[in-house]
Amino acid sequence: MTYRTLRGALLCAALSALPSIWAAAGEADVLETDTHRFTEVRNDIWLAQGTAPVFNSNSLVIVNDDDVVVVDSHVTPSKARDLIAAIKVLTPKPITALINSHHHWDHAHGNQEFDGIPIIGHEFTYTRLATAPLDEPTYVNGLKGNDDILRRVKEGIASTTDPKRKQELETYLELFTAHVGDFDEIDPVPPTITLSERMTLYRGMREIQIIFLGRAHTGGDVVVYFPEDRLVFTGDVAFAGPSYLGDGFVDEWPQTLDNLKALDFDVFVPGHGFPVTDLRRIDLVQEFYRDLWAKAAAMHARGIDAQTAARTIDLTNHTEIPVSEVGASQLSIDRIYHRLDHPD
């Protein structure tokens, strides 16, 4: 999930309203369906983004000579069904495998709709999706985020005097209430095939490498690498800025990003947002994580509590990072303190 947990849906709404800079630059083909925007990143490898203004994650749709491989299954079974239907508009070829980039709910809770085909993920992803996944804090926080959005939309309806705005909010409330209802049918399904280091799929002329580069956003992130196309899908390991750190290994993450940079690619597709060609962004995020870890660890060593640390750590030296969006959030500092107290 992104670092903007609580603002997810509203942010997503804002993003959905924007044309893709990537597509607008004339570098890509775009196909719109009722539910999705497909953007061809390279050679029949498509970024699939839901267009409903609710929080969701990217999927990658890899159209091969004879079949389709999908990376990440969206936020709910309902959204996964939309994705599968939309892929049928893109191609008549059958989906033969699903890859999970990691276990987070917004990427993997559509898994149950991919019944009957292999689901591939890291061993850690298996464990997290097989062991009380609906109790895990990141999912519970996601549900709280939904409640928070519902409450704020209702407050907005009650307080606005503008009839047009009221109507817009009521329409959104209806849509978002239905989305929240979709969570009731979630019955998490773990991967059926696991890997610990790497696996390669050969599909027609295509080589699809699934690689664990080290711990980062979770303990079991895999990236999906296309050496011929010099493209990598990074899930939530790499964005143009910092990611959600609540399950992260901030101390190990910069090294994992070094391992990513050792691959030969010139574009990466993150688990949220648009493809990134400015690879310097990875360096900036590495510097940010190193600095955040060092500053938090220094406060921890001095016995300063996590609340004070979150309030006082200054990261404004990272002028190209949207620190105001993530900064030293309480959640990030709590996670770093937990890592310091429980190194493993």
Ligand SMILES: [Zn+2]
């Ligand atoms: Zn995630």
